[in-house]
Amino acid sequence: MNREKTRNEAPRGLAGRLPRLAAGSLCILLLVLAGRAGQVAASHRYRAQYDRLPAEAGTRPTLPAGIRFVTVALGGFRGIVADALWIRASILQEKGRYFELVQLADWITALEPHFPEVWIFHAWNLAYNVSVLFESPEDRWRWVRHGIALLRDRGIVFNPDSPSLCRELGWIFLHKIGSDYDSAHWYYKRSWAREMEPFFPEGRLDYDRLVSAPSDRRRLLADPQVASLVDHIRAAGEDPFDAAVLHPRSRPPSVNRLLQNNPAAAVLLDFIRRNVLEHRYKLQPDIMRQVEEICGPLDWRLPYAHSAYWGYRGAAQAQGFEKLACERMVYQSAAAAFRQGKLYYDRERDIFILLPKLDMFEHVLRTYQYAAAQLEDPAPALEARYYFLRMATLYFYVYSGPEEARRVFTMLRSSGYAEEVPTDLDRFLVEETLRTSPPGDLKSILNAVLYQAAFWEALDFPDRAQGFTRLARLLWKEERRRAATTAAPSESLFEKRLEEARQQVRKTLSAAVPVGPENGL
Amino acid sequence: MLLSIRRSVRSRLLLALLILCAGTITFVPLAIRGDGTPEGYLLVFVRYALGGSMALLSVAAIWLGCLAIDAEFEQGSSELLFSKPASRWSIWMGNLAGAAIVLTAVMLLAAASVYGLVRLRIFSVAAEPEEKSLLRERLFVARRIVCPRQEDYRVRASRLLEKLDRNRWIGAGMARDEALRMLQYALAVRDASLAPGQSRTWIYDLDNGLTGDHAVLLKFRAVGPTHGAAALFLDWTISEGLSGRTLLEKQIRCLPGREETIVIPAAAAGGVRLLSVRCTNPRVNRTPLTFDPARLPWLEIYAGGFEANYLRSVIILCANLVFLCSIGMLSGCIFSLPTAAFTSLWWLLMVNLAPYFHTMAGKRFIFYSHHEVKSAPTFWDNLFRLFFSLLDRLFYPLRITDPLQQVVEAHSIPWSQVFYEVLFKGVAAVLVMSLVAALILSRRQYIRNP
Numbered sequence: 001m002n003r004e005k006t007r008n009e010a011p012r013g014l015a016g017r018l019p020r021l022a023a024g025s026l027c028i029l030l031l032v033l034a035g036r037a038g039q040v041a042a043s044h045r046y047r048a049q050y051d052r053l054p055a056e057a058g059t060r061p062t063l064p065a066g067i068r069f070v071t072v073a074l075g076g077f078r079g080i081v082a083d084a085l086w087i088r089a090s091i092l093q094e095k096g097r098y099f100e101l102v103q104l105a106d107w108i109t110a111l112e113p114h115f116p117e118v119w120i121f122h123a124w125n126l127a128y129n130v131s132v133l134f135e136s137p138e139d140r141w142r143w144v145r146h147g148i149a150l151l152r153d154r155g156i157v158f159n160p161d162s163p164s165l166c167r168e169l170g171w172i173f174l175h176k177i178g179s180d181y182d183s184a185h186w187y188y189k190r191s192w193a194r195e196m197e198p199f200f201p202e203g204r205l206d207y208d209r210l211v212s213a214p215s216d217r218r219r220l221l222a223d224p225q226v227a228s229l230v231d232h233i234r235a236a237g238e239d240p241f242d243a244a245v246l247h248p249r250s251r252p253p254s255v256n257r258l259l260q261n262n263p264a265a266a267v268l269l270d271f272i273r274r275n276v277l278e279h280r281y282k283l284q285p286d287i288m289r290q291v292e293e294i295c296g297p298l299d300w301r302l303p304y305a306h307s308a309y310w311g312y313r314g315a316a317q318a319q320g321f322e323k324l325a326c327e328r329m330v331y332q333s334a335a336a337a338f339r340q341g342k343l344y345y346d347r348e349r350d351i352f353i354l355l356p357k358l359d360m361f362e363h364v365l366r367t368y369q370y371a372a373a374q375l376e377d378p379a380p381a382l383e384a385r386y387y388f389l390r391m392a393t394l395y396f397y398v399y400s401g402p403e404e405a406r407r408v409f410t411m412l413r414s415s416g417y418a419e420e421v422p423t424d425l426d427r428f429l430v431e432e433t434l435r436t437s438p439p440g441d442l443k444s445i446l447n448a449v450l451y452q453a454a455f456w457e458a459l460d461f462p463d464r465a466q467g468f469t470r471l472a473r474l475l476w477k478e479e480r481r482r483a484a485t486t487a488a489p490s491e492s493l494f495e496k497r498l499e500e501a502r503q504q505v506r507k508t509l510s511a512a513v514p515v516g517p518e519n520g521l
Numbered sequence: 522m523l524l525s526i527r528r529s530v531r532s533r534l535l536l537a538l539l540i541l542c543a544g545t546i547t548f549v550p551l552a553i554r555g556d557g558t559p560e561g562y563l564l565v566f567v568r569y570a571l572g573g574s575m576a577l578l579s580v581a582a583i584w585l586g587c588l589a590i591d592a593e594f595e596q597g598s599s600e601l602l603f604s605k606p607a608s609r610w611s612i613w614m615g616n617l618a619g620a621a622i623v624l625t626a627v628m629l630l631a632a633a634s635v636y637g638l639v640r641l642r643i644f645s646v647a648a649e650p651e652e653k654s655l656l657r658e659r660l661f662v663a664r665r666i667v668c669p670r671q672e673d674y675r676v677r678a679s680r681l682l683e684k685l686d687r688n689r690w691i692g693a694g695m696a697r698d699e700a701l702r703m704l705q706y707a708l709a710v711r712d713a714s715l716a717p718g719q720s721r722t723w724i725y726d727l728d729n730g731l732t733g734d735h736a737v738l739l740k741f742r743a744v745g746p747t748h749g750a751a752a753l754f755l756d757w758t759i760s761e762g763l764s765g766r767t768l769l770e771k772q773i774r775c776l777p778g779r780e781e782t783i784v785i786p787a788a789a790a791g792g793v794r795l796l797s798v799r800c801t802n803p804r805v806n807r808t809p810l811t812f813d814p815a816r817l818p819w820l821e822i823y824a825g826g827f828e829a830n831y832l833r834s835v836i837i838l839c840a841n842l843v844f845l846c847s848i849g850m851l852s853g854c855i856f857s858l859p860t861a862a863f864t865s866l867w868w869l870l871m872v873n874l875a876p877y878f879h880t881m882a883g884k885r886f887i888f889y890s891h892h893e894v895k896s897a898p899t900f901w902d903n904l905f906r907l908f909f910s911l912l913d914r915l916f917y918p919l920r921i922t923d924p925l926q927q928v929v930e931a932h933s934i935p936w937s938q939v940f941y942e943v944l945f946k947g948v949a950a951v952l953v954m955s956l957v958a959a960l961i962l963s964r965r966q967y968i969r970n971p
Contacts, residue, residue, distance in 0.1 A: 096742065096778075096779060096780040097930070098561075099555060099558070099560070099564050099565060100561075102554050102557070103553055103554055103555065103565050103569070106554055132776070133776055133779040134776075135752065142556070145557075146556070146557065
């Protein structure tokens, strides 16, 4: 009886409390939801501030299905797996087991696809830390390429609005390939030029033509002549859209015959060029044109054009310090192209020489002006312009002549740093040579300049030889001045030292190492 | 046991495992990127295709183990099963055997598939016949490591300690053991270092002598003041015996920090039982060089083909699977399914952390400070060292080894290692766990409350 009563009363009691319980639960639920919404909003604000989540999530590119699956399926364990892979990568690198590193970098970045620092670290590690542990330039280049590929083919594709990734990629081109810090840098430059040559036979492209090329196969094949050519190439057993078709050397003979005197060949080649540049190298023709409008005509076989391109792409999306860094990369690339942006590449004789590109001078100045206008604080860009003018004065003196050098020197004096520049051009040239030369006494620097003069003379570059001789004469006078020699400078003494340098060059060239990739040349 | 095998075979788990392993082996080649060389690609493939299968099977082994006993209680079949005239031990072992056979069969199938695919891939990744033969030579071998004779520095260190004015040179507060340890290390480093113009000789005992069929690799890693940037030269003279014929004289250009290899031709090495290796740091380097005293230049000698090594690694992996399955089953005897799975995974984490516990247990100081040099461990150091020592004692013998790493590095897995793994983990540990499980099962109530 009692049990029956209890059973009957219990629902009544519960029923009586139910509305209050429901209201209380609802309140708690609303509070939790409000708290969660606030937390999510704060988290998004924080992440947007640090550029890890774009303001509009819809603009983010779709990740490949595999990466999406991994990131969602692992849930909270994603971090633990990523940590385990990081630890494994560190241990293997420490042990000198490199074959897994690309794989591990691939997976770690796949676990954190929207975290630019992860991409940057791994690309830098592969291109810088691992590459230098190999002796042969081929092996080193393979690892530098792994670093480039990680950023260009995956990192930037998944994070197109991350300026830091563009800057890092540009830095690999400008510093790792473009500078001379790595002993295999000539091999890198040469390999990159060889790779780019089919797309930029003379170093540059007709962008209007490239932009007007069909963007997809359907449009290309709408032209009956092109369709017929494509069919013929297929009938010959070759792939008509292969990048190897671009270069006469890499083209199969059967394709070569079909392309000769065929009006549709140009359309097909432009299509392949545009597609490979856009999809493999991620180079957009319209952005390339914009970069050249700022930096001047660049040789795209050289790394400086590519570093300027990626710097420009990064700067377009960057804010604050990142913008400064990207703009800096653009003008540094332009200045580097001025120093050695002209390629003399003779495949037959296997000669690969980088020459100054003096005609870029005005363009480089414009790059600095552009950067100064873009930045909130133009001071870094103006300071960089000042140092560029110093360098340019010296370059013009050696490679062009005193007249041009004097013109640039006048610009330098009026650049706002006049108190740091001597009034006399000759004095400035000596100071600048000593400042920019590797550490050493005046005598060794003079010997190096004399050697350069004799070297270019031996290679039959009389203008260049004359320029270095001019500079050497200035340094020689300075040497005598410092030695407090009262006797008038004797031309015969200078000629004697030049002759010694000539003998040294002759000796070196007679025992020269053959030019070739095995020697990093 | 037969019933258990039948149940395991009929269960969807086996099918799921087979599909998952097949998926792993099929999709790994599509997902992996080597270092750009055919060799690197194949090594990554072996490492991750079989490693991925092992990871899947490890989790499956634990799950299967937890499920085996717990399902009997959950489904109510325990009343029927435990009322039979069979010992608890035999029931537990029967369940384990069933699960172990299924897991081992899947593992063997996965291993065979990976091996077959590797053989096939060689033809697709290597274009030239020379490249193929080179790949076979590099990949399809197993080498054993021979380290040089090591001096016991204890005697020298203790003599040196007696000579030294301890108060002046070592510090008054330092314990004798600590001072001895430091001196031993300092002596080992000194013996492994080469000033410009200095030479060192290491002796290698090759018990059965070299056959002369395969080249011998001398590997080393020198450390200099710069890492990787500037190349250094080392002069190496490799001779038979202490003052016998010279087998090889070579100057090697090496990068500090990078592992370098010198190949001693097979023809020259034949019949050698004692090898001496002399290394000179030429004056041209102008910098001292050192080798890690724990990793002095070592020899790698052909010890068999890839297949035997691979088989040994698979046996070890199978023993580990049985071990994990028995852990799952033991947990299943004590707890219900979710708790048992959680406990087993915790155990798995602990055994994976065993190398870390081992390292920490061997440290004298657990807490370091950049501002203070300790002469003796503090109370907290001792307490934590004791904690790590306990964990080390408990988990280190049970640690999950990674034989696949040895396989991809072409290092021979000795049979002693295989026997240890099989006997210790596959038999002894399982027997102990079975006894514990039998005890627990005998005390566990298997008839449900009315």
